[in-house]
Amino acid sequence: MKLGKWIAVCLSTVLMLTACGAKEESGRVQIEFFQNKPEAKGSFDALIEKFNESQSRIKVIQVNPPDAETVLKTRVVKNDIPDIIGMGATDTYSLLAQSGIFMDLTNNSLLSQVDETYVEMLKDVAGMEEVTGIPYSTNANGVMYNKEIFKEMGLRVPRTWDELLATAQKVKEAGKIPFYFTYKDDWQTVLPFNALASNLEGVEFYMDRREGKITFAEKYREIAEKQLALMDYGHGDNFGKNYADGNRGFARGESAMYIQGTWAIPEIRKANPDVPIGFFPLPTGNNPEENKLISGVDTLLAISDRSKHKEEAQQFIQFLLKPENSKQYITEQTLFSTVDGVKQDDPAVAELLPYLEQDQVLDFADHYIPAAVQLNSVIQSFLQNRDIDGYLKKLDTEWDKVADRR
Amino acid sequence: MNKRLTPYYLMTIPAVVLFFVFLTLPALQGVYYSFTNWNGFGDNFDFIGFKNYVNLFKDGNVGHAYWFTFKFAVVVTILINIFSLLIAMGLNAKIKARNFFRGIYFLPNILSVLIVGYIFNYMFSNVFTIWGKNLGIDWLSTNILGSEQHAWIGVVIVAVWQGIAYNTILYLAGLQTISRTLYEASSLDGANRWQEFWKITFPLIAPFFTINMVLAMKNSLMVFDQIIALTNGGPGRATQSISHLIYTGGFEGGEFAYQSANSVIYFILIATISVVQIRFLQRREGDV
Amino acid sequence: MRTKTNWVVMLLITLGTILILFPLYMTITIALKTPEDMLSSVFGLPRELHFENFTNAIQMTNFFNALGNSAMVTTATVVLTLLTNSLVAYAIARNMNRKFFKGLYFYFISAMFIPFPIIMLPLVKLTAGLHMTNLVGLTILHTVYALAFNVFVYVGYIKSIPVALEEAARVDGTSTWGTFWRIIFPMMAPMNATVGILICLSTYNDFLLPLIIISDTSSYTLPLVQYIFQGQFNTDFNLAFASYLMAMLPMIIIYLFAQKWIINGITQGAVK
Numbered sequence: 021m022k023l024g025k026w027i028a029v030c031l032s033t034v035l036m037l038t039a040c041g042a043k044e045e046s047g048r049v050q051i052e053f054f055q056n057k058p059e060a061k062g063s064f065d066a067l068i069e070k071f072n073e074s075q076s077r078i079k080v081i082q083v084n085p086p087d088a089e090t091v092l093k094t095r096v097v098k099n100d101i102p103d104i105i106g107m108g109a110t111d112t113y114s115l116l117a118q119s120g121i122f123m124d125l126t127n128n129s130l131l132s133q134v135d136e137t138y139v140e141m142l143k144d145v146a147g148m149e150e151v152t153g154i155p156y157s158t159n160a161n162g163v164m165y166n167k168e169i170f171k172e173m174g175l176r177v178p179r180t181w182d183e184l185l186a187t188a189q190k191v192k193e194a195g196k197i198p199f200y201f202t203y204k205d206d207w208q209t210v211l212p213f214n215a216l217a218s219n220l221e222g223v224e225f226y227m228d229r230r231e232g233k234i235t236f237a238e239k240y241r242e243i244a245e246k247q248l249a250l251m252d253y254g255h256g257d258n259f260g261k262n263y264a265d266g267n268r269g270f271a272r273g274e275s276a277m278y279i280q281g282t283w284a285i286p287e288i289r290k291a292n293p294d295v296p297i298g299f300f301p302l303p304t305g306n307n308p309e310e311n312k313l314i315s316g317v318d319t320l321l322a323i324s325d326r327s328k329h330k331e332e333a334q335q336f337i338q339f340l341l342k343p344e345n346s347k348q349y350i351t352e353q354t355l356f357s358t359v360d361g362v363k364q365d366d367p368a369v370a371e372l373l374p375y376l377e378q379d380q381v382l383d384f385a386d387h388y389i390p391a392a393v394q395l396n397s398v399i400q401s402f403l404q405n406r407d408i409d410g411y412l413k414k415l416d417t418e419w420d421k422v423a424d425r426r
Numbered sequence: 427m428n429k430r431l432t433p434y435y436l437m438t439i440p441a442v443v444l445f446f447v448f449l450t451l452p453a454l455q456g457v458y459y460s461f462t463n464w465n466g467f468g469d470n471f472d473f474i475g476f477k478n479y480v481n482l483f484k485d486g487n488v489g490h491a492y493w494f495t496f497k498f499a500v501v502v503t504i505l506i507n508i509f510s511l512l513i514a515m516g517l518n519a520k521i522k523a524r525n526f527f528r529g530i531y532f533l534p535n536i537l538s539v540l541i542v543g544y545i546f547n548y549m550f551s552n553v554f555t556i557w558g559k560n561l562g563i564d565w566l567s568t569n570i571l572g573s574e575q576h577a578w579i580g581v582v583i584v585a586v587w588q589g590i591a592y593n594t595i596l597y598l599a600g601l602q603t604i605s606r607t608l609y610e611a612s613s614l615d616g617a618n619r620w621q622e623f624w625k626i627t628f629p630l631i632a633p634f635f636t637i638n639m640v641l642a643m644k645n646s647l648m649v650f651d652q653i654i655a656l657t658n659g660g661p662g663r664a665t666q667s668i669s670h671l672i673y674t675g676g677f678e679g680g681e682f683a684y685q686s687a688n689s690v691i692y693f694i695l696i697a698t699i700s701v702v703q704i705r706f707l708q709r710r711e712g713d714v
Numbered sequence: 715m716r717t718k719t720n721w722v723v724m725l726l727i728t729l730g731t732i733l734i735l736f737p738l739y740m741t742i743t744i745a746l747k748t749p750e751d752m753l754s755s756v757f758g759l760p761r762e763l764h765f766e767n768f769t770n771a772i773q774m775t776n777f778f779n780a781l782g783n784s785a786m787v788t789t790a791t792v793v794l795t796l797l798t799n800s801l802v803a804y805a806i807a808r809n810m811n812r813k814f815f816k817g818l819y820f821y822f823i824s825a826m827f828i829p830f831p832i833i834m835l836p837l838v839k840l841t842a843g844l845h846m847t848n849l850v851g852l853t854i855l856h857t858v859y860a861l862a863f864n865v866f867v868y869v870g871y872i873k874s875i876p877v878a879l880e881e882a883a884r885v886d887g888t889s890t891w892g893t894f895w896r897i898i899f900p901m902m903a904p905m906n907a908t909v910g911i912l913i914c915l916s917t918y919n920d921f922l923l924p925l926i927i928i929s930d931t932s933s934y935t936l937p938l939v940q941y942i943f944q945g946q947f948n949t950d951f952n953l954a955f956a957s958y959l960m961a962m963l964p965m966i967i968i969y970l971f972a973q974k975w976i977i978n979g980i981t982q983g984a985v986k
Contacts, residue, residue, distance in 0.1 A: 058944075083931055086944045087658075093677040096467040097835075098842035100929050119467055204551070204572045206660050259661055260551055260569020291749070392681055394487075394663075401662025404574040421485065425463065425478075425684055431812075433890035437805035438818060441798060444858045448837070449825055455836035466835070513730060519723040529973045530731050533738075536965045536976075538919040540937045541958045544944075545737050548951060553740065556756060587734075592980075599981040648829045651921050654941070669831040669922075676835045689832040696829055 048079040051329050051336065054095075055106030056088035057319065059283055063352040064106075071339050078332045080104075089391070096121060101324040103333045106156070109145045109317035111391045113153065122152035123323040123330060130154050130334060133341050134358040137379070138317055144223075145317075145387050153320035154337060156346075157355040160299070160372050161211055161314040161384065164270065164278040164285075167296035169196070175276070177300050177371070179308035181246070188253035191276045198253035200275035202266030203403060206396035210386050211279050212250055213399055215302035215314050216243045217385035226388035229419065236415040244408045246304070250279075251403060259404060271295050282369055283318065285354035297368035301375060313375035316384040318355050392422045453693070459686040466682030478687035487663055488688060491671040494578065498667065499646040501582055506589040506642045507635070513590065514597035515627075528598065535591035543655025546584045547571070550656075571657050574664045581665055584652055589645065593638045600634035601627070636706065647696070668692055745956040752952070767956035775939045775957055781964065784918055784936045787849050791856040791917045792910050799861055799909065800902060803868030804894055808877070810869075819869065825862040830922065838926050849933050852924060856917050864909050871905040872898065907979040918965060936961040 055064060061084045068080045083102065085091045089112045095101060101121055107113055116122065125131055131139060131151060138155035146152065163184075165177070173194060178184040188198035202208045217225075221239050228234045251258065255275070263284075270278040271291035278284075279302065288295060301313040321340065323333045339345060346359040356364050356376060364373070375381060389395050398418065402411035460478055464471035482488050517528055534542065551569045558566030570580040608626050617625065628635075650669040653659060659666035659674065666674075668688075676685035744752070745767055746760040771777065802822075809815035841851055875898065883893045899906075921937040928934060934942065940961055943954075969976060 081931065085942050090674060090677050093466070094838060094926060095929055097677060097682065097838050098847060098929065099467075099839075100842055100847060115465075116467075119465070121467065204569065204660070206658075206662075257555065257568040257572065259572030259574075260555065261572075262551070265551065392675070397660060397662045400660055401574060401664070404661055417486075421481065425481065425681070430890075431809070434805040434809055434815070437801045437894075438815070441802040441858075441861060442818065442821075444854070445822065445825070445861060448840070448855060448858045449828075449833060452833035452836035452840055453828075455840070456833060459836065513727070516723045516727045516730075520718070520720045521724045521727060522719055525974065527727050527731060528977065530734055532973075532977055533966075533969065534734060536915055536919075536969050537962050538921070538937050538940075540919075540921045541940055541962055542737070544940065544954070544958060545741055548744075548955075549737060549740060552951075553756060587737075595977055595981055648831070650831075654921075669829065672831040672834060673922075673926075682835060686835055689835065692829065693832045696832075 049077060049329055049332050050079050050081060051103040051332050052083060053080050053104045053106065053336070054083045054088070054092060054102035055319065056084070056092070056108065057106075057283065058084060058086065059287055060319070060353055063349055067340060067345055067349065070345075071336060074339070078335065080336055099326075101326055103324055103327040103329055104336060105322045105324065106319045107322075109142055109153070109155070109320055110387050111389060113320065114146045115391070117146040117148060117152045121325055123325045123327070124150050124152060125154065125323070126151045128334070130337055130341065133360070135360065138358050141317060141383060142320060145383070153322040154341070155317045155358045156319045156321050156340065157350055157353065157357060158315055159282050159318035159355050160369065160376070161214055161281045162299055162301040162372070164280050165298045165300070166270070166273055166276055167298045169273065169276045170298070173276075177298070178303055179311070180303050180306040182306055184303050185249065188277070192253055197255045197275035198277055199250065200261070200266045200269050200278045201251070201254040201258040202261050202263050203259045203400060204262040206400040208263055208266070209399040209403055210396055211281065212247055212302065213243070214384045214386055216246050216304050218314055218382040219304040219312055223383055223385060223388050230423075236419070237412040240412055240415065241408065244402070244411055247399070247403065248406055248408070267291060282354045285366070285368055286352060299369050299372055301372070312380045312382045313372060314384055315356070315376065315381040316387060390419070390422045393418045456686045456689050459683045460690050462683045464683045466677065471683070478684050479691070481684065482687055482691060487666070488671065490663055491666050491668050494665060495647060495649065495667045498578060498582065498649060499643055502585045502589065502646040503639060503642040505582070505586045506593055507638055509586065510590045510593035510638070511597050513594045514601055517594070517598050518601040528595070531594050532591045534588045537588070539588065539651040540655050542588055543584060543652045547656050550580055572661060574661045577657055577661060577665050581649070581652055581656055584656060585646060585649065589642055593642060596634050596638055597631060600631035604630050741955050741959050744952055745959045747952055749950065749952060764952070767952050768960065771953050771957040771960060774953070775943050777957070777960055779932060780934050780936045780939045783849060783933055785964075787852050787856070787935060788914055788918045790853045792914050794853060794857045795860050795864065795913045796906050796910055798857060799864040800868055800899060800906065801894065802861065803865045804872055804898055806865065807869040807872035819865065822862050822865045826866060834926060841927055847927055847929050852927055855923060855927065856913070856920070860913050867909065868902070868905060871902060875901055904982050907975075908982050911976050911979045915965070
């Protein structure tokens, strides 16, 4: 009968699909490692391969989607949390940590292997006494410059805000691009903000803001003005180029400076391995002694509290924390290690090391701003309409709105 | 119960169940969550009554998403219909290789909206800008997607480029049902082209016009893939559509319940529009 | 009365064709160039063909796995949709005089204009709870969501099929099921073609549903893969375009061979 045949076709299709959906490698425990850095996909792949070959019991799989924080939250909503999560110490981390989805690592032996300063930083960001993440690497955010262009034009590394603008002015007068702005990607617009806000007002501002003692309108005018001042030294299409364009452009020597994080260096070198990169902290005021470097936890490793393979997950983290593996990772990614004794010796970031060694560092300001405020798009919009009053008011109303909902 | 009817019930019940579970139930759940302050993953939440709804009406971002989406939908619908009607009339005229051209114009319809978006994203930033510079045209030498005022035009261009395909085919089908003799008769009466169009062509393809308007409107109200591929809602929130807001906001911590409330409002609005449209379609069906 | 070719219209139509084809020309040429070629000329034809972009993209995105997933979901959805949706529509169309079925008709088609985002958030939780965050779940959801539009077009079509044939069959002792499969279903062939083509295109190209439903990397469909690899494509547009082209190619190839059939099928649906 025809009907029977149709049903058979139908069923077998569904069965075929189910069979494919459920394929699993026999014998090995599979754990999923979710991380948010597209730049680091290759580096982690190499380490994972090494780990998978080093033993025969565990198999790690990496997942690295774009807009990873949103994807991660979707996964959390689905109650389908990856075994290991690698992410920045951001507000999203704080929110997830407070919802209790991560395993408590407070007295775990893994923690004793990393620098305590960063463990403290994590506690601050999360606003919790328990520690639920292992800081793995840290980054720095500042101004990248092309050493060759600086040498040709006889420029010196600026140490103050006025010197910075003067340097940019000289580059501009020579008909070159001072800063390669990449503001089609909204997250890029936050980089100067982080340096300015952390240096000029400090992260204490956010503690007071949470209690409603203070407003952006009262304190952030200078920051806003300086954000705008930088915009005079861009190129013709500041809002039309994205992060990828910027990395390629800077690699080709199209601009003298590039306000960026150290994480971009491997991407830039992919486009041109020989570009002579230097790096200095963004000067925000006119006293060079007071100027600090912006540095935060680039990747922390957390384990899902609902994971069925916590043992195996810790084993993998232990593997990543081995000095030689940490070294391999930070070398490829031009980041800094939290593991004692592992040093970054890339010449491109040599100028930053003194700041790190003397603890002249401040955390990213935006790590303290709720993600739902959507700081990125607020700043991106402000830099276009240049309305300082509107911008500060927007920051205050968005902050209150989100606080009201929590 | 009439025994003869049993098979008919058996034919429909599974579909009704699935339909209820995957469409009606989630919609009801959304309504339920919209009265809470749940963030989507925490263990506990409270009922907060209409607070989400009150906040929605005070929220400029939500208002802007609605404004953008409706502006976008109206402009796209009008442009798609004008262009596709013109192209269809061109294809219906006496030209060579009509099937070849018809095939080309339909091609965009089979392509993934997301991928087309990525291709245009590249062209907006790296191709059109080069033309602009070479030709010395200022507005063309910067990426339109980077401009807060004009980015939405970029999204419109992509939506129209792709949306024309389907509507052109429908209009062409409509035009081909019109007999040549009607035009011959009118040309004997001395009617010019313009009169011919409004007196003969348009009334006869009116049903196609309705369906095309409805389809184009429906698709553009749900715009999501293009936004993801082209602007991700930016610059700022200039091109954030309602779908995009619900997706990003809903999974952005603390907004699950809030965006559920937004969905409910959106649903009420769309439902109102739908009722009007279905009435319209039904009346047409009654005529046939 | 035979008129000559209208050259003015012909010219305009040709110009329009260029607008349609230009982005595709760019896609193909960029996919075959290297970043260095791009520096010298963005628009020109590639000086030599760099097929390594394709091999690299295949390796990087695990292309054949994604293609397999897309093909499976699309095929299964088309088959399932044709079989189930037509059946539901038949039951409704033949009982429109009864309150229950008439109510069902409106229940189904009222969903036609409900935007997906409305149910998106709860759906994520629901499918996760039912363990449907995989290709099977995706297939079922596509089929269920197609119901609204398909019931609308099928019912319209079935109404135009005279009942006399079915009555004759019934007199011969054929069951209602038998009548449907042996008499009605074959008669709906043109409408099945229309529905099949539309559902095939929409399933193959869908992005939002897989985005929120699928979480296992090995189940990614082609559009999802393009999204997921944006980060890795960043520095190499040529690689990205090779990947885009490959993702679109299966549909383009099918279209090249079945163009007339596809367009007629879609036209059919609208005219009826």
